[in-house]
Amino acid sequence: METKKSQAREYNSLFQLFKTPGAQIPQFFAYAGEDSYEFELIVDHYRETLQKTLGDFEVILIVSESGEQAKLFAELFTPDMFYPRKLIIIKNATALFKPILETKTTNEWKDFASGFRKNITSVSDEIYTLIHYDGKDVPKSLIDLFQGTLSFFKAKILYPNDYPKIFKEVCDQEQVHFEQNASEEFIHRIPANVGAYIKSVKKLKQYLHRSKFTIDDVNTVLFSQNELNTNVLVESLIQKRKVDFFKEFTKFSDQNSEILNFLTRLTYKLDEIRKIKVIRSRHNGEVPIPIMDELLKTASFSEARKNFVRRQLVTDSANFTDKLLDQFYDIVIEMNIKFKSGLRDEEGKNYFIQKIMHLFSLLQDKSSN
Incomplete structure (x- = not known):
């Protein structure tokens, strides 16, 4: 009979995990992505599922602080007669596993990794581990550390x-x-x-x-009125409404996820503007609905929504030349790299405002030409 440890796999969606029968959920599971709420959904799902399949169990939280690696080792590999059933939750796993996974690590960490690999396949079936690997991928070195027992999902x-x-x-x-x-x-x-x-x-x-x-x-x-709306930020930037933009930005809560959501939405908006410009250039300034449905994937929209989107994009596209679109793309890519590499707090906020002011300046220069 196959054990849980031999069923490691990559999941294509969270729904695939949620629909997995309780007795077959992965014993070791990693989530790669910056969305902490998605990880909390996974944690909640495991709590509910394990309560049904195991009964009472202990929850152990591991974070990226000094000494937590030793705590993880002990919780996984040391038999516990009082709490044999455990759910181990590892947050900020990128930093936690970094010294273990680095190729040029100290002998101490090499010994730690060797011991981990040796023991991981014999961990009790009543101990489960969830890992939030706060990056865009689950590194092969982490998968190797778990000796083929680690299932995972990468946010897309x-x-x-x-x-x-x-x-x-x-x-x-x-x-x-x-x-x-x-x-x-x-x-x-x-x-x-x-x-x-x-x-x-x-x-x-x-x-x-x-x-x-x-x-x-x-x-x-x-x-x-108290929650930041990234769509309002995008629309007010594209439409050169600086006052509205910064009025909405006062709701910013210093979360990188808000800025990354804004940059993603802005990228999609720029793509839509580029496609509208292409359609109009090929159809004498018109935007036929069937062509828009094909290129902008609006077929599922109601007729009223389609007409609204068409009018809005035609208006917005008037603010952009091809050169200006390229400039916006370059700046958005640069900002994405900066924030995904760890730019945060006041420095990140000041950098963001500086770049947004530059984008407004580029739009204004286009209007003046």
């Missing part, structure tokens, strides 16, 4: 044509239904990742105590 960038499919999967998972215009508003305004979608749907269920939602429900519950 979602593109506009992915949104309706992911939204439907979330609705099916949470057993909810949205009216057509409510679905469109949700997809248009919620940051495009599974964690944000599930978090928002759960919030609707919690506040309204029902499973069917209208556009008024979406606007009232999800878009309060």
Whole structure:
């Protein structure tokens, strides 16, 4: 009979993990991505599943502090007669495993890694481990450290044509239904990742105590005046509304995820503007709906939403030359690299504001020409 340790695999989606029968969930599982909420969803899923399959168990939290590697080693490999059933949760795993995985490491860490590899395949089946590897990938060296026992999921960038499919999967998972215009508003305004979608749907269920939602429900519950809306930031930048941009930015809560969501949304917006410009150049300034549906993946939109998107993109595209679009792309790529490499706190905020002011300046220069 196959053991859990021989079933290590890469999961294509979180829903694939959530639908795995309780007795078959991976014993060792890593999530690669910066979205901490998605990882918390995995933690909640494991807590609920293990309660049903194991009964009572102890939860151990491991963080990236000095000495935590030794704590992890002890919790995994030292028999415990009082708490034999455990769920070990490892956060900020990039920093925690760095000294262990580095090729030019000290003899102490080499011995640690050797002992880890030797013992990992004999860990009790009643000890489970979840790892938040806060980067874009699960390194091969970490997989090797777990000797083929580590299952994992890598968060993926979602593109506009992915949104309706992911939204439907979330609705099916949470057993909810949205009216057509409510679905469109949700997809248009919620940051495009599974964690944000599930978090928002759960919030609707919690506040309204029902499973069917209208556009008024979406606007009232999800878009309060106190939460940063990255769509407002993108639209106000593209439309050169500097006052509106910085009014919205006052809600910034010093989370890199907010800036990265903004940069992702801005990239999609620039892509849409580029495609609209191409369509208009090939169709005498017009934007035929069938062509827009094909290139911008708007086929699932209502006619009213399609016409609104077409009018808005035609207006927005007037603010951009091909050269200006290229300049925006270059700056967005630079900002992505900076923030994904760890730029944070006040330094990150000042850098962000500096770059945004430069983008506004480029738009203004175009208007003056």
